[in-house]
Amino acid sequence: MLRLFISCVSFGTLKSLHIILAYATVGSFIVRAVWSLTDNEMLKARWVKIAPHGIDTLLLVLGVAMALNMSLSPVAGWLGAKLLGLLAYIGFGVLTLRSPNRTGKIAGLVGALLSVGYIFAVAFTRSVWPF
Ligand code: HEM
Numbered sequence: 453m454l455r456l457f458i459s460c461v462s463f464g465t466l467k468s469l470h471i472i473l474a475y476a477t478v479g480s481f482i483v484r485a486v487w488s489l490t491d492n493e494m495l496k497a498r499w500v501k502i503a504p505h506g507i508d509t510l511l512l513v514l515g516v517a518m519a520l521n522m523s524l525s526p527v528a529g530w531l532g533a534k535l536l537g538l539l540a541y542i543g544f545g546v547l548t549l550r551s552p553n554r555t556g557k558i559a560g561l562v563g564a565l566l567s568v569g570y571i572f573a574v575a576f577t578r579s580v581w582p583f
Contacts, residue, residue, distance in 0.1 A: 458517050466518050473511040474575075478568055480504045485548050485561045495549070533580040540567040 458466070484504065487495045494500055524531045544567055547560030573582035 454513070454517055454520065458521050461517075463518065463521055466514050466521070470511060470514040470518065473507055473514065474572070476507050477504070477511055480507060481545055481548075481564065481568075485557070485564075488549050489554070489557055489561075530574050530578045530580050534571055534574045537567050537571040537574065541571065 480503070484495060484500065486492075487500075519526060519531055526532060526535060541564055544560045544563035548557050548564055549560075551557045551560055570582075574580065576582070
């Protein structure tokens with residue numbers, strides 16, 4: 453199924469969509485983090501709970517499609533580093549949105565922004581240590 457999708461869409465299109473969704477996931481996370489810190493009721497809206505998962509799933513699917521296209525191993529090199537960064541981003545993201553206290557939310561936000569910053573740096577440089 454995924455291979456059929458890859459063969460129908462050019463690599464450039466996959467990459468452009470992936471990049472748009474990469475910025476969208478960060479944007480949607482920052483908005484939800486601010487709502488979490490200000491106890492905004494918007495955070496409880498049904499679409500706010502569903503839409504970010506749609507963005508993240510599509511981001512992941514397009515990333516996997518490109519990795520297959522490039523025959524990259526998911527456990528080695530810069531892609532492995534990116535996936536570890538993604539796990540950290542998800543963990544810190546959950547902490548930001550679910551922590552019962554402000555300190556936990558702020559620690560989660562800082563960790564998530566550092567993790568996603570690392571993911572972007574790895575993506576742009578294709579290097580495990582991009583600094
Ligand atoms: C929060 C998660 C992610 C972010 C922010 C992100 C960000 C990016 C960005 C900005 C690029 C473009 C780099 C450039 O212009 O050269 C890129 C490329 C890429 N990403 Fe992601 N990505 C994420 C997740 C993933 C995942 C989960 C995978 C695979 C399982 C993946 C695989 C790739 C691949 C294969 C490329 C193409 C690199 C190339 O052309 O050399 N990404 N990513």
